[in-house]
Amino acid sequence: MGRCPRCAAGPLFGRWLKPLAACPACAVDWTPQQADDFPAYLSILVTGHLLAPVLIALVRDFELGPGALAAIILPLAAGLMMGLLQPAKGAVIALQWWHGLHGFIRERREV
Template sequence: MDMATLHDMPWRADIEFQHIICRVGCVPNCIGAIAMNSPSPSRSVWTAIGRGARGRCPSCSGTKLFHQFLKPIAECTHCGQDWTHQQADDFPAYVSIFLTGHLLAPPVVLLVKTVDLSVGALLALILPAAITMTLGLLQPAKGTIIAIQWWFGLHGFQSRKDFGSD
């Protein structure tokens, strides 16, 4: 394939050469030679947030952010970023509960209005769903908050806003 043909192709991963070939928003004749196994530094707050929400290092995505359920690693083994500055405290729990309430409220209202169940049966359906959603959203919320703290230079982190945004 020549350069013009590669440039005109939509987003795809070229497995054979392990390159990312892009068309949208790139410079002329762009072949992004980003190896699939070497993560790039976070260039925008949204990239950092996405990585943090997935439980990866917001800086490089090269390693896991948590070594236990809610215990972040002290330092990234890939990029060397120190994560001991993070102070998420109780905010991830508030975010998790807030999201659970807003996501679960419409189905609960619909269930109560359309199905004739006893209070015990409703609680047997709603409580496990609420607990599961709250616990399931807790780690992504904490990763997101750590990523935001890191990106904006809060609590001892050096600001990353100087990278620009995508």
């Protein structure tokens, strides 16, 4: 959802994939996060699993040529990757914060 996992009031990202240095609402410091390449791996994994049956069905049922397949699959893959990348990065940062990894202090929100 792009929100701070601690307070859910402030935004987590300043730009598309750039997390803010700190939450404007609760002032938690996001600089220790180390999401690295894991969000990209997650996005690739999910995109591949979602598009594999589509690709198989297109090849088997419609007998499309390579150019037509590329014209269908490549925009779908790019759209899915772009759509999944920010939520995957937010989830990785939230999991790091939740478990107290990479310099975060393990804390739980009061209920």
